[in-house]
Structures are given as structure tokens and as C-alpha cells.
Amino acid sequence: MTDPSGASAPAQASPAGSVRPALSPARLAMRRFRRNRLALAGLVILALVLSASAAGLVWDRIAAWSGEDQPYREQLPGIHPQPPSLVPFHPFGTDPLGRNMLARTLLGGCVSLGVGLAAALVSVAVGTVWGTVAGYLGRGTDTLMMRIVDVLYGLPYILLVILLLVLFEERSVGMRMAALFLAIGGVSWLTMARVVRGQVLAIRETEFVHAARAIGAGPGRIIFREVLPNLAGTILVCATLTVPLAILQESFLSFLGLGVPPPLASWGTLASDALGALNPVQTYWWLMAFPCALLGATLLGLNFVGDGLRDAFDPRAQ
Amino acid sequence: MLHYILRRLLYFIPTLLIIYTAAFLLMRAAPGSPFVQERGLPPEVLQARAEKYYADRPVYQYFRYAWDLATLRGTNSIRYPERNVVRDILGPALPVSLALGVCALSLAVAVGTAAGVMSAARPRSAADYAAMVGALVGVSQPSFVLAGLLLAVFSLWLRWLPAGGWGRPSQMILPALALAALPAAYIARLVRAGMLEVLSADYIRTARAKGLRRRTVLLDHALRNAWLPVLGYLGPAAAAVFTGSFVVEKIFAIPGVGQYFVDSALHRDHPLILATVLLYAVLLVAFNLLVDVAYAWFDPRIRYD
Numbered sequence: 001m002t003d004p005s006g007a008s009a010p011a012q013a014s015p016a017g018s019v020r021p022a023l024s025p026a027r028l029a030m031r032r033f034r035r036n037r038l039a040l041a042g043l044v045i046l047a048l049v050l051s052a053s054a055a056g057l058v059w060d061r062i063a064a065w066s067g068e069d070q071p072y073r074e075q076l077p078g079i080h081p082q083p084p085s086l087v088p089f090h091p092f093g094t095d096p097l098g099r100n101m102l103a104r105t106l107l108g109g110c111v112s113l114g115v116g117l118a119a120a121l122v123s124v125a126v127g128t129v130w131g132t133v134a135g136y137l138g139r140g141t142d143t144l145m146m147r148i149v150d151v152l153y154g155l156p157y158i159l160l161v162i163l164l165l166v167l168f169e170e171r172s173v174g175m176r177m178a179a180l181f182l183a184i185g186g187v188s189w190l191t192m193a194r195v196v197r198g199q200v201l202a203i204r205e206t207e208f209v210h211a212a213r214a215i216g217a218g219p220g221r222i223i224f225r226e227v228l229p230n231l232a233g234t235i236l237v238c239a240t241l242t243v244p245l246a247i248l249q250e251s252f253l254s255f256l257g258l259g260v261p262p263p264l265a266s267w268g269t270l271a272s273d274a275l276g277a278l279n280p281v282q283t284y285w286w287l288m289a290f291p292c293a294l295l296g297a298t299l300l301g302l303n304f305v306g307d308g309l310r311d312a313f314d315p316r317a318q
Numbered sequence: 319m320l321h322y323i324l325r326r327l328l329y330f331i332p333t334l335l336i337i338y339t340a341a342f343l344l345m346r347a348a349p350g351s352p353f354v355q356e357r358g359l360p361p362e363v364l365q366a367r368a369e370k371y372y373a374d375r376p377v378y379q380y381f382r383y384a385w386d387l388a389t390l391r392g393t394n395s396i397r398y399p400e401r402n403v404v405r406d407i408l409g410p411a412l413p414v415s416l417a418l419g420v421c422a423l424s425l426a427v428a429v430g431t432a433a434g435v436m437s438a439a440r441p442r443s444a445a446d447y448a449a450m451v452g453a454l455v456g457v458s459q460p461s462f463v464l465a466g467l468l469l470a471v472f473s474l475w476l477r478w479l480p481a482g483g484w485g486r487p488s489q490m491i492l493p494a495l496a497l498a499a500l501p502a503a504y505i506a507r508l509v510r511a512g513m514l515e516v517l518s519a520d521y522i523r524t525a526r527a528k529g530l531r532r533r534t535v536l537l538d539h540a541l542r543n544a545w546l547p548v549l550g551y552l553g554p555a556a557a558a559v560f561t562g563s564f565v566v567e568k569i570f571a572i573p574g575v576g577q578y579f580v581d582s583a584l585h586r587d588h589p590l591i592l593a594t595v596l597l598y599a600v601l602l603v604a605f606n607l608l609v610d611v612a613y614a615w616f617d618p619r620i621r622y623d
Contacts, residue, residue, distance in 0.1 A: 299458035
């Protein structure tokens with residue numbers, strides 16, 4: 001969805017008389033990204049959601065530090081759930097246990113975004129190393145490592161994730177969170193490994209890598225100075241698109257009762273609790289609407305940004 | 319080709335063994351036993367039950383369950399002691415899940431391809447933007463939220479369709495829609511990207527220059543090549559539909575396989591856990607094989623040797 005008409009800066013082979021300095025590919029990509037209105041909108045959405053979640057975390061920390069009950073778990077007196085109101089200040093309403101939905105939704109955002117970021121980090125760390133090693137060494141190592149990825153791809157891994165989480169069911173909150181982060185991160189690196197390996201295979205045969213090898217550069221130098229900088233765009237795109245998938249996985253596990261342990265919340269647990277409260281007699285729309293709206297906006301923003309980055313780094317776009 | 323299929327079938331067995339072993343180890347490592355819920359049972363009874371399910375002999379249990387499942391004899395479940403996991407539990411549930419899954423997958427392919435072709439035929443038009451934003455919205459909600467929305471709108475509010483159950487075609491519409499949304503959105507994006515790339519190829523210009531109808535160029539010449547990435551995505555799509563069925567079958571009260579998986583894991587029902595894991599694994603691995611064979615059939619450039 002980039003606009004190719006304005007983005008074609010003649011970086012190489014600029015005509016005589018042009019004084020415009022050559023721009024690096026990264027600068028060109030950033031320029032293309034800035035012209036993509038959808039991607040910028042995604043960035044704005046993400047900034048809003050992130051700052052709101054951060055504010056929720058600060059609110060929670062201040063309450064905990066001043067010795068009050070933390071707002072996400074404090075049960076208010078009276079009849080609940082109550083619809084959204086400004087006085088008392090419950091703009092997202094309250095849940096059936098009388099807890100402030102604003103606090104729960106914002107803190108749930110921190111959890112969901114944390115899961116997404118953790119998965120992206122794991123996929124960058126493991127997937128990049130795996131793909132680079134396989135692609136750079138080639139031959140038998142490559143075949144073996146990619147065969148392993150193929151087999152893992154074919155496995156119904158979600159079954160094993162569920163069994164793994166059941167394993168940690170009765171442990172402490174910290175352990176369960178760690179298991180959840182690892183389980184979701186552990187399945188998200190496969191795509192990254194494949195993409196990175198394909199790129200490394202192509203870059204390994206370029207002239208500048210041959211030149212580096214000719215002046216006596218070792219494998220470490222070639223990988224870190226020549227190959228990886230050229231992969232930065234690909235890795236960034238892939239990591240951005242990993243985050244929404246991980247957030248969806250977490251919500252799926254939350255629905256099955258294997259997500260974050262209560263009374264902690266994530267957007268997934270909030271949405272699945274709201275689904276449980278769905279009935280034909282009385283609609284508690286605010287239980288479902290706010291967490292789902294934030295979840296949807298975040299995933300939409302991440303997908304916009306990811307698509308925008310992909311188009312911006314696509315060499316064919318020039 | 320035959321050689322390739324045979325070799326892939328050989329991979330089948332180790333793949334299944336890996337999954338079975340991983341599931342077995344995780345299951346045995348999980349805290350809690352399937353028998354502890356019944357408090358107050360004398361130790362002799364517990365001992366007898368553990369013996370009946372070979373829980374005291376892990377190695378024997380590993381091979382015995384594998385053999386019983388491989389020969390489709392199955393063992394009795396622990397949670398429902400009267401019912402055989404193959405004959406009485408998964409056997410009746412499998413056709414239900416398969417029907418729903420096939421329905422959802424075909425719906426996803428049909429809708430996704432149509433939307434992708436439409437938006438690639440007129441890029442940057444209103445229809446293109448609408449289809450692509452729709453596709454992004456489709457991948458931006460968990461399937462259970464979509465299922466809940468469909469339920470609220472079409473069953474509770476408009477009262478057009480039943481809210482759950484199984485047996486009549488009308489009961490299949492909402493769950494199939496909920497399951498199909500995510501793969502349909504991905505397929506639409508794949509088809510659009512593939513079509514845009516193919517449409518700028520020389521052979522398309524030739525076809526247009528020959529004076530072929532637009533429709534023929536789009537559907538016969540372009541789509542056939544642009545559709546290949548969709549084939550590659552069908553494996554993951556099937557996995558998405560299967561795992562989505564855990565959730566959707568629960569919401570719509572459908573007597574399929576999905577409900578048993580999570581319940582059996584939570585209840586430590588060893589025979590049922592292993593049987594369900596293996597069933598899903600066989601289905602997915604077999605489907606992936608089918609997809610790869612279809613690849614070779616669709617694209618004569620691909621050779622397997």
C-alpha cells in the first residue's frame with residue numbers, strides 16, 4: 001500500500017547535476033513508511049494504547065505503594081455489574097464482582113502487550129540465530145535445522161502448549177506467567193527462522209560478502225557486519241507481525257482457562273469472562289466492548305504498522 | 319510422485335511418535351493424579367485403579383496405550399470408566415468436528431479467494447479498501463469474541479438462527495462463520511498480493527493483447543498462478559480451524575472432539591489425552607501431506623525427487 005510515485009528517490013545513478021546525496025536503504029524505507037497514511041495511523045493507535053496501559057500500570061503501582069487495595073482487584077460495595085458512569089469514576093463500568101473495569105482493562109493491556117513483546121523477543125533471539133546459522137553454514141546443517149523447523153511446523157503445537165500449561169497449573173503466579181510467556185514465545189520463532197534463513201541464503205552469495213571474504217574476514221565478521229545489518233528490515237517486519245499473533249494465542253489460552261491466573265487480567269481473560277456473562281435477559285455490553293475494542297485496535301494498529309514496514313522495506317517498491 | 323508420497327508416509331510415523339512421546343512425558347510430569355479426586359477411597363481401591371490404567375508402570379503404559387491406539391482398540395477413559403476412548407468417545411465426535419471443519423475451511427477458501435480477486439481486479443478502489451480493511455478486522459479479534467458477537471446478534475437479538483446444538487444445517491452456519499473468519503482474512507490478503515504480482519507479468523499482457531475477456535484473463539490466467547500461496551497456507555489454516563474448534567464447539571455446545579481435549583488435560587484423563595492428541599496429529603499431518611501432493615498437481619514446476 002505504499003505510494004510508489006513519490007517514493008522513488010534516485011539513490012544510485014543520480015543524474016549529473018543532481019546534488020542530492022545518496023540515501024541509505026534504511027532512510028529510504030523510513031521515507032516510504034512516513035508516506036503510508038495507514039501505517040502512521042497504526043502507529044498513533046499503538047502509541048495511545050501503550051500510554052494508556054502504562055498509565056494503568058502507574059495507577060496500580062501508586063495504589064500498591066500507598067498501601068491501598070490495588071484497583072484491579074478491589075471489590076467495590078453495592079450491586080454490580082454497573083454500567084459506565086463518570087460519577088463515581090467508572091468510565092468502563094464494573095464487573096459482576098464489583099471491580100473497576102477501567103483498571104482491569106488497562107492492566108490487562110499491560111499483560112497482553114507483555115505477552116506479545118515477550119514472544120517477539122523470543123522469536124527475534126531464537127529465530128534469527130537459528131535461521132542465520134542454518135543459512136550461513138548451508139549443506140547438511142541447513143537441511144537438518146530446517147527439517148526440524150518443518151517438523152515443528154507440522155506439529156499441532158497448541159496441544160503441547162496446553163499440556164505444558166497444565167503442568168504449571170498449581171505453581172505460583174510468577175511461574176505460571178513465565179510458562180505462559182515461554183510457551184507462546186516458543187512457538188513463534190519458526191516463521192522468523194524460515195524467513196531469516198531464506199534471506200541469509202541470498203545475501204551470502206552477493207558481491208559484497210564475497211569481497212569481505214576476499215579481504216580475509218572471518219565468519220563472525222561477515223555475519224555481524226555484512227549479513228545481519230541487511231536483515232534488520234526483515235527481522236523488524238517479522239517481529240512486528242509476531243506480536244498480534246502472540247496476543248491472539250494468549251487470549252485463546254485464556255478462554256480455555258489456561259491464561260494469566262486470576263485475579264490478574266488480560267484482554268483475553270476479560271473478553272472470555274464477558275462471554276460467560278452473555279445471556280438473553282440482560283446485556284452487560286460494557287464488559288465485552290471495552291476490552292475487545294482495545295484488543296482489536298491494538299491488533300489492527302500492529303498489523304497496519306507491520307504491513308507498512310513490509311512495503312517500506314520491500315526492494316521492489318523503489 | 320509415488321516415490322515422494324511413500325517417503326512422506328515414512329516420515330509420518332516418526333512425527334506421530336514424537337508428538338505421542340512429548341504428550342506422554344508432559345502428561346506424566348503434570349502434578350496431580352487422575353485418581354485423587356475421589357477422596358476417602360481405601361488405598362487398595364486406588365491401587366487397583368492405578369493398576370487397571372497401568373499408572374504404576376509408566377514404561378508399560380507408554381507402549382500399551384500406543385499399541386491400543388494404533389490398533390484402534392482403545393482403552394476405557396478414566397473420567398468416564400464405562401466408555402472406550404475410541405469407540406464411545408472420539409468415534410461419535412469425530413464426524414461432527416470433521417463436518418464443521420470442512421465446512422469452515424471451504425467457506426474460508428471461497429470467501430477469501432473471491433474477496434482477494436475482487437480487490438486485486440480494481441486496486442485502490444473503494445471495494446479494494448473495504449475488503450482489505452475487512453480482512454484486517456477479521457484477523458484482529460479472537461475467534462471466541464466473533465463467535466460471541468454472532469451469537470448475540472443472530473440468535474439472541476434477531477432470533478434468526480439457533481444458538482447452539484448440532485444436527486440441523488441451520489445450527490452449522492454460525493460456528494462455521496466464526497471458524498472461517500480468520501483463515502478467510504488471511505487467504506484474501508494472500509490472493510490479493512499474489513494477483514497484483516501476477517497481473518503485471520508479460521503473459522497477462524499477452525493475454526489481454528489477444529483480446530481475451532477480462533474475466534478470462536483474471537480467473538483462468540492470473541488466478542491459477544496467484545492461488546499457489548493459498549495452497550501453502552492451507553496446512554496452517556487447517557491447524558487454525560482445528561484449534562479454533564476447541565473454543566467454538568464450547569460456545570455453540572457442539573458435541574465434537576474439541577471439548578474433550580482441554581477437559582481431559584485438566585482432569586488428567588491419561589487415555590483420553592493421548593487419544594485426542596494422536597487424533598489431531600494424524601489429521602493435521604495427513605492434511606499437510608495432501609496439501610503437498612496437491613501442490614505438485616497444481617504446479618508442474620514443482621518436482622519431488
